[in-house]
Amino acid sequence: MIGSFKKVFFSYDGVNPILENISIELKEKQFLAIVGPNGGGKTTFLKLLMGFLEPQKGQISLLGYQPPDMRQKIGYVPQVLRFDKHFPISVEEIVLQGLLSKLSWLGCFKKADIDLVDEVLESVGLSDYREAQFGSLSGGQAQRALIARALIGGPDLLLLDEPTASIDNKAEQEIFTLLKLFAQNKTVLMVTHDLNALASQVDHVLFINRTLTILNPADVCGHFAMGVYHPPLRST
Numbered sequence: 665m666i667g668s669f670k671k672v673f674f675s676y677d678g679v680n681p682i683l684e685n686i687s688i689e690l691k692e693k694q695f696l697a698i699v700g701p702n703g704g705g706k707t708t709f710l711k712l713l714m715g716f717l718e719p720q721k722g723q724i725s726l727l728g729y730q731p732p733d734m735r736q737k738i739g740y741v742p743q744v745l746r747f748d749k750h751f752p753i754s755v756e757e758i759v760l761q762g763l764l765s766k767l768s769w770l771g772c773f774k775k776a777d778i779d780l781v782d783e784v785l786e787s788v789g790l791s792d793y794r795e796a797q798f799g800s801l802s803g804g805q806a807q808r809a810l811i812a813r814a815l816i817g818g819p820d821l822l823l824l825d826e827p828t829a830s831i832d833n834k835a836e837q838e839i840f841t842l843l844k845l846f847a848q849n850k851t852v853l854m855v856t857h858d859l860n861a862l863a864s865q866v867d868h869v870l871f872i873n874r875t876l877t878i879l880n881p882a883d884v885c886g887h888f889a890m891g892v893y894h895p896p897l898r899s900t
Protein backbone atom coordinates (compact mmCIF):
# COMPACT_ATOMS: atom_id res chain seq x y z
CA MET A 665 0.00 0.00 0.00
CA ILE A 666 1.27 3.44 -0.91
CA GLY A 667 -1.02 5.52 1.28
CA SER A 668 -4.39 5.86 2.90
CA PHE A 669 -7.12 8.16 4.14
CA LYS A 670 -8.97 6.99 7.23
CA LYS A 671 -12.27 8.73 8.03
CA VAL A 672 -10.93 12.12 6.98
CA PHE A 673 -12.98 15.30 7.45
CA PHE A 674 -11.87 18.67 6.11
CA SER A 675 -13.23 22.21 6.13
CA TYR A 676 -11.43 25.45 5.15
CA ASP A 677 -13.35 27.63 7.59
CA GLY A 678 -14.30 25.13 10.27
CA VAL A 679 -17.97 25.60 9.37
CA ASN A 680 -18.65 24.36 5.85
CA PRO A 681 -17.56 20.77 5.32
CA ILE A 682 -15.65 20.27 2.05
CA LEU A 683 -14.77 16.59 2.47
CA GLU A 684 -16.56 14.21 4.81
CA ASN A 685 -15.64 10.75 6.02
CA ILE A 686 -13.13 10.02 3.26
CA SER A 687 -11.53 6.58 3.46
CA ILE A 688 -9.42 4.98 0.77
CA GLU A 689 -6.33 2.82 0.37
CA LEU A 690 -4.00 3.69 -2.50
CA LYS A 691 -2.11 0.70 -3.79
CA GLU A 692 1.10 0.47 -5.77
CA LYS A 693 0.98 0.79 -9.54
CA GLN A 694 -2.63 1.81 -9.81
CA PHE A 695 -4.09 4.11 -12.44
CA LEU A 696 -6.94 6.07 -10.88
CA ALA A 697 -9.19 8.81 -12.21
CA ILE A 698 -10.86 11.38 -9.95
CA VAL A 699 -14.09 12.89 -11.23
CA GLY A 700 -16.83 15.06 -9.77
CA PRO A 701 -18.51 18.44 -10.17
CA ASN A 702 -16.64 21.73 -9.85
CA GLY A 703 -16.23 22.62 -6.21
CA GLY A 704 -16.72 18.98 -5.21
CA GLY A 705 -13.38 18.85 -3.39
CA LYS A 706 -11.09 17.10 -5.90
CA THR A 707 -8.20 19.57 -5.65
CA THR A 708 -8.64 19.73 -1.88
CA PHE A 709 -8.31 15.94 -1.77
CA LEU A 710 -4.97 16.11 -3.63
CA LYS A 711 -3.71 18.89 -1.34
CA LEU A 712 -4.57 16.83 1.73
CA LEU A 713 -2.75 13.86 0.24
CA MET A 714 0.36 16.00 -0.28
CA GLY A 715 0.22 17.44 3.20
CA PHE A 716 -0.44 21.02 2.02
CA LEU A 717 -3.60 20.92 4.14
CA GLU A 718 -4.31 19.17 7.41
CA PRO A 719 -7.55 17.35 8.13
CA GLN A 720 -9.66 18.33 11.15
CA LYS A 721 -10.46 14.69 11.77
CA GLY A 722 -9.07 11.37 10.59
CA GLN A 723 -5.68 10.20 9.40
CA ILE A 724 -3.74 10.45 6.18
CA SER A 725 -0.57 8.48 5.62
CA LEU A 726 1.76 7.89 2.71
CA LEU A 727 4.06 4.87 2.63
CA GLY A 728 3.72 4.78 6.39
CA TYR A 729 4.95 8.37 6.83
CA GLN A 730 2.93 11.49 7.45
CA PRO A 731 2.55 13.47 4.19
CA PRO A 732 5.09 16.33 4.60
CA ASP A 733 8.01 13.90 4.85
CA MET A 734 6.92 12.13 1.73
CA ARG A 735 6.60 15.11 -0.60
CA GLN A 736 9.67 14.21 -2.59
CA LYS A 737 8.13 10.85 -3.35
CA ILE A 738 5.24 12.67 -5.03
CA GLY A 739 5.21 14.25 -8.46
CA TYR A 740 2.54 16.93 -8.82
CA VAL A 741 1.14 18.59 -11.93
CA PRO A 742 -1.08 21.41 -10.64
CA GLN A 743 -4.35 22.61 -12.15
CA VAL A 744 -4.25 25.26 -14.91
CA LEU A 745 -0.87 26.87 -15.11
CA ARG A 746 -0.88 29.94 -17.28
CA PHE A 747 2.52 31.05 -18.42
CA ASP A 748 3.49 34.32 -19.96
CA LYS A 749 4.29 33.17 -23.48
CA HIS A 750 7.25 35.53 -23.57
CA PHE A 751 8.74 34.61 -20.23
CA PRO A 752 12.17 33.34 -21.20
CA ILE A 753 12.47 29.87 -19.78
CA SER A 754 13.53 26.77 -21.67
CA VAL A 755 11.98 23.32 -21.48
CA GLU A 756 15.16 22.10 -19.76
CA GLU A 757 14.82 24.76 -17.07
CA ILE A 758 11.17 23.91 -16.50
CA VAL A 759 12.05 20.24 -16.03
CA LEU A 760 14.99 21.01 -13.70
CA GLN A 761 12.59 22.86 -11.39
CA GLY A 762 11.46 19.38 -10.41
CA LEU A 763 14.85 18.84 -8.76
CA LEU A 764 15.11 22.15 -6.91
CA SER A 765 14.14 20.63 -3.58
CA LYS A 766 17.06 18.21 -3.87
CA LEU A 767 19.60 20.92 -4.66
CA SER A 768 21.88 21.92 -1.81
CA TRP A 769 22.04 25.60 -0.90
CA LEU A 770 25.12 26.39 -2.94
CA GLY A 771 24.36 23.64 -5.37
CA CYS A 772 24.70 23.44 -9.08
CA PHE A 773 23.03 20.84 -11.19
CA LYS A 774 25.35 17.95 -11.91
CA LYS A 775 25.91 15.99 -15.08
CA ALA A 776 23.71 13.23 -13.64
CA ASP A 777 20.83 15.70 -13.23
CA ILE A 778 21.21 16.91 -16.79
CA ASP A 779 21.16 13.28 -17.96
CA LEU A 780 17.94 12.81 -16.03
CA VAL A 781 16.40 15.65 -18.02
CA ASP A 782 17.16 13.74 -21.22
CA GLU A 783 15.63 10.62 -19.76
CA VAL A 784 12.33 12.18 -18.67
CA LEU A 785 12.00 14.30 -21.81
CA GLU A 786 12.36 11.13 -23.84
CA SER A 787 9.74 9.38 -21.73
CA VAL A 788 7.19 12.11 -22.56
CA GLY A 789 8.20 12.33 -26.21
CA LEU A 790 9.89 15.73 -26.04
CA SER A 791 13.51 14.77 -26.75
CA ASP A 792 13.79 17.33 -29.53
CA TYR A 793 12.46 20.20 -27.42
CA ARG A 794 15.03 20.43 -24.65
CA GLU A 795 16.39 23.81 -25.79
CA ALA A 796 13.01 25.11 -26.93
CA GLN A 797 11.32 28.01 -25.19
CA PHE A 798 8.53 26.72 -22.98
CA GLY A 799 6.23 29.44 -24.33
CA SER A 800 6.63 28.15 -27.90
CA LEU A 801 5.19 24.70 -27.12
CA SER A 802 1.67 23.61 -28.02
CA GLY A 803 -0.77 22.99 -25.16
CA GLY A 804 -0.19 19.24 -25.23
CA GLN A 805 3.59 19.64 -25.37
CA ALA A 806 3.57 22.14 -22.51
CA GLN A 807 1.53 19.75 -20.40
CA ARG A 808 3.99 16.93 -21.19
CA ALA A 809 6.91 19.17 -20.17
CA LEU A 810 5.15 19.75 -16.82
CA ILE A 811 4.67 16.00 -16.48
CA ALA A 812 8.41 15.56 -17.12
CA ARG A 813 9.08 18.09 -14.33
CA ALA A 814 6.90 16.02 -12.00
CA LEU A 815 8.66 12.80 -13.02
CA ILE A 816 12.29 13.86 -12.72
CA GLY A 817 12.50 13.27 -8.97
CA GLY A 818 11.50 9.63 -9.50
CA PRO A 819 8.17 9.75 -7.63
CA ASP A 820 6.22 6.67 -6.53
CA LEU A 821 3.03 8.67 -6.81
CA LEU A 822 2.15 10.98 -9.69
CA LEU A 823 -0.74 13.41 -9.10
CA LEU A 824 -2.26 15.40 -11.96
CA ASP A 825 -5.03 17.97 -11.58
CA GLU A 826 -6.99 18.24 -14.84
CA PRO A 827 -3.91 17.90 -17.05
CA THR A 828 -5.91 17.80 -20.27
CA ALA A 829 -8.45 20.52 -19.52
CA SER A 830 -7.28 22.92 -22.23
CA ILE A 831 -5.91 20.69 -24.97
CA ASP A 832 -7.41 18.93 -27.98
CA ASN A 833 -8.56 15.30 -28.11
CA LYS A 834 -5.53 13.94 -29.87
CA ALA A 835 -3.07 15.54 -27.45
CA GLU A 836 -5.27 14.32 -24.60
CA GLN A 837 -5.17 10.73 -25.87
CA GLU A 838 -1.37 10.90 -26.12
CA ILE A 839 -1.18 12.01 -22.50
CA PHE A 840 -3.57 9.27 -21.30
CA THR A 841 -1.45 6.69 -23.13
CA LEU A 842 1.70 8.00 -21.44
CA LEU A 843 0.09 7.98 -18.00
CA LYS A 844 -1.13 4.43 -18.48
CA LEU A 845 2.46 3.47 -19.26
CA PHE A 846 3.82 5.29 -16.17
CA ALA A 847 1.24 3.47 -14.04
CA GLN A 848 3.15 0.25 -14.73
CA ASN A 849 5.72 1.32 -12.14
CA LYS A 850 4.06 4.04 -10.08
CA THR A 851 0.61 5.00 -8.88
CA VAL A 852 -1.00 7.64 -11.09
CA LEU A 853 -3.92 9.67 -9.77
CA MET A 854 -5.52 12.09 -12.18
CA VAL A 855 -8.39 14.54 -11.88
CA THR A 856 -10.26 14.65 -15.17
CA HIS A 857 -13.56 15.62 -16.74
CA ASP A 858 -12.97 13.43 -19.74
CA LEU A 859 -14.04 10.14 -18.32
CA ASN A 860 -15.43 8.98 -21.64
CA ALA A 861 -11.94 8.71 -23.06
CA LEU A 862 -10.54 7.18 -19.94
CA ALA A 863 -13.02 4.99 -18.12
CA SER A 864 -11.94 1.77 -19.78
CA GLN A 865 -8.25 2.37 -19.03
CA VAL A 866 -8.23 3.08 -15.30
CA ASP A 867 -8.37 0.64 -12.40
CA HIS A 868 -10.90 2.66 -10.42
CA VAL A 869 -12.79 5.90 -10.64
CA LEU A 870 -12.97 8.06 -7.51
CA PHE A 871 -16.12 10.17 -7.54
CA ILE A 872 -15.64 13.10 -5.17
CA ASN A 873 -18.49 15.39 -4.25
CA ARG A 874 -17.99 16.14 -0.54
CA THR A 875 -17.97 12.38 -0.02
CA LEU A 876 -15.96 9.79 -1.91
CA THR A 877 -17.42 6.90 -3.86
CA ILE A 878 -15.10 4.35 -5.45
CA LEU A 879 -16.41 2.96 -8.71
CA ASN A 880 -15.25 0.26 -11.04
CA PRO A 881 -14.88 1.53 -14.60
CA ALA A 882 -17.58 -0.87 -15.78
CA ASP A 883 -20.06 0.71 -13.37
CA VAL A 884 -19.45 4.25 -14.51
CA CYS A 885 -22.55 5.60 -16.11
CA GLY A 886 -22.10 7.33 -19.47
CA HIS A 887 -23.80 10.40 -18.01
CA PHE A 888 -20.74 11.06 -15.89
CA ALA A 889 -18.68 11.56 -18.98
CA MET A 890 -21.10 14.20 -20.22
CA GLY A 891 -20.83 16.11 -16.98
CA VAL A 892 -24.25 15.04 -15.71
CA TYR A 893 -23.45 14.05 -12.17
CA HIS A 894 -25.84 11.99 -10.15
CA PRO A 895 -25.42 9.64 -7.22
CA PRO A 896 -23.64 6.50 -8.38
CA LEU A 897 -25.96 3.59 -8.95
CA ARG A 898 -23.59 1.01 -7.62
CA SER A 899 -20.29 1.20 -5.80
CA THR A 900 -17.51 -1.21 -5.01
Ligand SMILES: Nc1ncnc2c1ncn2[C@@H]1O[C@H](COP(=O)(O)OP(=O)(O)O)[C@@H](O)[C@H]1O
Nearest residue numbers: 676677682700701702703704705706707708709
Ligand atom coordinates in the same frame (compact mmCIF):
# COMPACT_ATOMS: atom_id res chain seq x y z
N1 LIG B 1 -8.25 28.08 -0.15
C1 LIG B 1 -9.58 27.94 0.01
N2 LIG B 1 -10.24 28.61 0.99
C2 LIG B 1 -11.57 28.47 1.15
N3 LIG B 1 -12.34 27.69 0.40
C3 LIG B 1 -11.76 27.01 -0.61
C4 LIG B 1 -10.33 27.10 -0.85
N4 LIG B 1 -10.03 26.31 -1.91
C5 LIG B 1 -11.18 25.74 -2.30
N5 LIG B 1 -12.22 26.15 -1.53
C6 LIG B 1 -13.63 25.72 -1.65
O1 LIG B 1 -13.65 24.32 -1.38
C7 LIG B 1 -14.57 23.68 -2.26
C8 LIG B 1 -13.85 22.57 -3.01
O2 LIG B 1 -12.87 23.16 -3.87
P1 LIG B 1 -11.90 22.30 -4.76
O3 LIG B 1 -11.25 21.28 -3.91
O4 LIG B 1 -11.03 23.25 -5.49
O5 LIG B 1 -12.94 21.59 -5.74
P2 LIG B 1 -12.70 20.93 -7.18
O6 LIG B 1 -11.24 20.77 -7.41
O7 LIG B 1 -13.44 19.62 -7.12
O8 LIG B 1 -13.33 21.86 -8.18
C9 LIG B 1 -15.16 24.77 -3.15
O9 LIG B 1 -16.40 25.16 -2.61
C10 LIG B 1 -14.15 25.87 -3.05
O10 LIG B 1 -14.79 27.11 -3.22
Ligand SMILES: [Mg+2]
Nearest residue numbers: 706707743825
Ligand atom coordinates in the same frame (compact mmCIF):
# COMPACT_ATOMS: atom_id res chain seq x y z
MG1 LIG C 1 -9.94 21.48 -8.85
